Amino acid sequence: QVTLVDSGGGLVQAVGSLLLSCATSGRTFANYAMGWFRQAPGKEREFVVAITRSGGVTYYAVYVKGRFTISRDNAKNTVYLQMNSLKPEDTAVYYCAADPVLTPTLPLDGVDYWGKGTLVTVSS
Numbered sequence: 001q002v003t004l005v006d007s008g009g010g011l012v013q014a015v016g017s018l019l020l021s022c023a024t025s026g027r028t029f030a031n032y033a034m035g036w037f038r039q040a041p042g043k044e045r046e047f048v049v050a051i052t053r054s055g056g057v058t059y060y061a062v063y064v065k066g067r068f069t070i071s072r073d074n075a076k077n078t079v080y081l082q083m084n085s086l087k088p089e090d091t092a093v094y095y096c097a098a099d100p101v102l103t104p105t106l107p108l109d110g111v112d113y114w115g116k117g118t119l120v121t122v123s124s
Contacts, residue, residue: 003026004023006116009094009120010121011122013123014087019081023077024079031053032053033099034051034096034097037095039093040089046061048063050103055074067083067084070082081094088124091121093118093120094118097113099113
């Protein structure tokens with residue numbers, strides 16, 4: 001079992017920045033690829049970004065490439081999402097996720113572990 005605790009959401013103005021964190025516990029953190037998904041009101045959950053177990057490869061949704069950066073610190077069992085140049089359409093609940101082979105093509109029901117979500121609200 002892996003427990004994910006995501007945090008860092010809040011209210012920011014457009015073009016502002018936020019840093020999300022996801023602290024993990026349970027099984028060995030380095031054995032899991034990590035990612036972030038988001039779900040806006042009335043919409044389905046969608047992929048945002050992912051990082052491989054070693055941190056050597058990252059994947060970004062086209063919506064956020066160039067603005068968001070994912071990173072991980074395996075020594076601290078923590079993954080981060082630095083969000084810059086935020087837009088109102090980025091408003092959503094952001095969920096941390098862990099899976100042995102998490103990539104953008106992994107179905108949502110294939111993700112092994114989820115955080116409870118942290119709300120990001122971007123005002124215009």
